[in-house]
Amino acid sequence: MSTTPKILCIGNPLLDISTHVEMTIFEKYGLQLNNAILADEKHLPLYKEIIETGTVEYIPGGAAQNSARVCQWMLNTPHTVCYTGCVGKDANGKILADATAANGVLVRYQEDPVEPTGACAVLINKKERSLCTSLGAANKFNISHLQTDVMQSIIKGADFFYMVGYFLTVSPDSAMYLAKHAAEQNKAFIYGLAAPFLIQVPFFFERVSALLPYCDIVFSNESEAEVLGTKMGWGTDLKVIAEKLAQWEKVNSKRSRIVVFTQGADSTIVYDQGKISTYQPIKLDSDKIVDLNAAGDSFSGGFLAAYSLGKSIEKCCEAGHYAAMEIIQQNGCSFPSKRSFDLE
Numbered sequence: 001m002s003t004t005p006k007i008l009c010i011g012n013p014l015l016d017i018s019t020h021v022e023m024t025i026f027e028k029y030g031l032q033l034n035n036a037i038l039a040d041e042k043h044l045p046l047y048k049e050i051i052e053t054g055t056v057e058y059i060p061g062g063a064a065q066n067s068a069r070v071c072q073w074m075l076n077t078p079h080t081v082c083y084t085g086c087v088g089k090d091a092n093g094k095i096l097a098d099a100t101a102a103n104g105v106l107v108r109y110q111e112d113p114v115e116p117t118g119a120c121a122v123l124i125n126k127k128e129r130s131l132c133t134s135l136g137a138a139n140k141f142n143i144s145h146l147q148t149d150v151m152q153s154i155i156k157g158a159d160f161f162y163m164v165g166y167f168l169t170v171s172p173d174s175a176m177y178l179a180k181h182a183a184e185q186n187k188a189f190i191y192g193l194a195a196p197f198l199i200q201v202p203f204f205f206e207r208v209s210a211l212l213p214y215c216d217i218v219f220s221n222e223s224e225a226e227v228l229g230t231k232m233g234w235g236t237d238l239k240v241i242a243e244k245l246a247q248w249e250k251v252n253s254k255r256s257r258i259v260v261f262t263q264g265a266d267s268t269i270v271y272d273q274g275k276i277s278t279y280q281p282i283k284l285d286s287d288k289i290v291d292l293n294a295a296g297d298s299f300s301g302g303f304l305a306a307y308s309l310g311k312s313i314e315k316c317c318e319a320g321h322y323a324a325m326e327i328i329q330q331n332g333c334s335f336p337s338k339r340s341f342d343l344e
């Protein structure tokens with residue numbers, strides 16, 4: 001067992017309520033495939049409706065928690081990865097903690113005494129998914145948790161920090177705190193853009209823009225990358241966007257920024273050290289794909305595992321593609337107990 005976790009992941013711990021639905025439900029609630037939103041008033045009946053009318057599966061979720069579990073699974077040595085976020089004092093919080101700990105992740109949740117553990121409706125239609133999140137207790141994460149002795153010792157001991165954009169709606173000061181710590185100590189701060197709304201909504205984009213100068217690696221899928229390109233006035237050519245983002249404002253000049261854009265079954269675009277490279281994911285017959293939920297999260301988890309071992313970017317992408325290949329053959333972010341990938 002690793003004594004101090006090498007990697008700290010932070011995010012919104014959510015219980016995924018996963019179900020296959022017809023397109024009518026997307027229309028009814030104004031949801032889109034391949035998108036992720038936060039629930040507002042009009043989405044509240046959705047949770048009850050899917051639970052009462054369909055077959056639902058409860059699966060541990062939350063983007064950064066998925067990546068943490070996958071990264072830990074790839075690395076194998078228990079407690080190499082620590083995950084934190086806020087849950088409620090309820091049965092769902094316990095389900096999440098147990099499932100994540102069972103993967104070997106050191107779980108260090110903050111607990112909110114009032115709000116319920118967050119939930120994410122995962123609506124699947126022909127393998128594509130739409131996410132609608134009710135944050136609940138996850139929204140109560142507070143920087144005071146990072147100031148506890150337990151978390152301070154984990155932060156000081158970690159060399160890699162991983163976070164995705166969703167957390168910026170919750171506790172931007174916690175995000176900035178970790179990002180600044182990483183820059184000051186020349187540690188790696190790794191970030192995923194997560195969803196278009198974080199770039200499109202000016203209130204959130206202000207937070208994203210404040211954080212980006214601290215990001216050493218940025219992950220994104222093709223649609224988020226395009227939205228960012230448009231927002232920044234960089235156009236829609238993904239290779240150009242990758243280069244511009246890599247060269248954009250940076251606080252820690254000791255590390256040059258690496259930008260990684262996945263594109264589903266198409267090749268992953270990487271900008272690193274002044275050049276663009278592309279890497280092909282593992283081809284899968286479509287009948288082998290169960291659902292594409294958490295594909296991007298698993299890619300990041302696999303990439304992060306190899307990166308934390310100092311592997312080449314090519315190897316990191318291979319590890320990411322391998323992890324994604326395993327996860328999309330199962331429901332939600334689940335994986336076989338044994339991995340067949342050599343990180344060496």
Ligand SMILES: Nc1ncnc2c1ncn2[C@@H]1O[C@H](COP(=O)(O)OP(=O)(O)O)[C@@H](O)[C@H]1O
Pocket residue numbers: 220221222262263264265268281282283284289292293294295296297299320321322324325328
């Ligand atoms: N249809 C697919 N066939 C094979 N691999 C896929 C497919 N969709 C996703 N993947 C794998 O998952 C990774 C991330 O998928 P992507 O769709 O880009 O992320 P996101 O889930 O963030 O949209 C890809 O780089 C690839 O390795």
Ligand SMILES: [Mg+2]
Pocket residue numbers: 034221263264295
């Ligand atoms: Mg995708």
